[in-house]
Amino acid sequence: MRTILLTIEYDGTPYSGWQRQPGRPTVQGEIEKALSLVCGKRVTVDGTSRTDAGVHAFGQRASFSGEFGIPTDRIQFAVNNALPDSIRITAAEEKPAGFHARFDSRGKTYIYKIVDSCGPDPFMRNYYYFVKDRLDIAAMREGAAAVCGTHDFACFQAAGGNERETTVRTVSALDVSEGQAVFPDGTCAREIDLEITGDGFLYNMVRIIAGTLVDIGRGRMAASEMSGIIAGCDRSQAGHTAPPRGLYLKEIFY
């Protein structure tokens, strides 16, 4: 009995999210189809994050266990051959028995990519949140600082997620960085990346934090309001939910 941990990169655009659903294209469904072909038997995987429809990943993780003929160092190549081009296995490693990609994870990092002062680029429309207004990065950084730490983040939880026992989470870092997006036609625009690391995230938490920071950047909310929003534990006081297309699951920590 072997346990294998996969690292997976994907473009979430063509999929109804990570989680397997009958009759719909999902990332988990495609990976299980390819793995089952390669292993010659039905294989199911446990993913770390159930990313929503349209959300991307640079470093999703998923584990599976069983008896398989294929050597571990051949899995990446063989599974990639069977996968659609929108999903790539970037690593496959053997883990001790009992290892589980989700239960054993200690935290994760997401990146949320924004382009401001700009309508959607026709080619990159599914890979950034294009915001027509010019955003105030200093204000966004001030708002982001108030998010860091251990808080009850009920204000950033969307309805419809799992009702969990606690809405307390620790955000260990939330960086707002400025760069340049270069589009296929050679034009450029300012890119603002939000990089957030925490021990876990509530349903839609990263997208609601991103939307709230965009509202602060636009001047619709004051950065100084962020602490009160978190303390209030009321979803309706936070900003809008930023669209899935700007969100990337960057890394999982064990």
Place this chain on the structure above:
Amino acid sequence: MRTILLTIEYDGTPYSGWQRQPGRPTVQGEIEKALSLVCGKRVTVDGTSRTDAGVHAFGQRASFSGEFGIPTDRIQFAVNNALPDSIRITAAEEKPAGFHARFDSRGKTYIYKIVDSCGPDPFMRNYYYFVKDRLDIAAMREGAAAVCGTHDFACFQAAGGNERETTVRTVSALDVSEGQAVFPDGTCAREIDLEITGDGFLYNMVRIIAGTLVDIGRGRMAASEMSGIIAGCDRSQAGHTAPPRGLYLKEIFY
């Protein structure tokens, strides 16, 4: 009666090509739908190039004529509001009566984008031709030089295109340039761009030239064979047809 010339950028991935077809999403169809909405009457446009399914454009042109209430300088904004994000009008200008985007064009430039030594990037899979082999750029440049000039290019014409009176065309430039593609996850790969300018192109001509140059770059054909291939006027002697996803209509000349 006014005649308007549009400049159009689009991601060809979601479309069955430029040309209007009943029951299928096409770029022309989307533009006519948006223009008809904005102008308050049925509008049809004449595009310069009938790009194939999956082929992109930075600078497609299309003209239309009629009596419209909307001022020319409002057309771009209004039509973009009615278009899907994968298509953008980048300019709209008034032209003299009788002007026609296709018949009046004197030439065009295409770019064909290749990434070599690399499997497809999950995010950029629809925007480059990913070639696993390492390509010999010097050999490709030698082959490209033989394409320049006025020749009978029947060897680069796919079956199924219009039977034209002549297959003689003038290629005024074919540059092979080396750069770097940067993918959303921060990884890089070598990018090879073929930029070709001519007075006109036969059906699939640019894609067959690109495929032949890739075959030369891989060492499957010798660069010195290119002149003989052109002189032979036989499609079966040229290389493969490169996929549509690497092709961009860059500019039309008047």
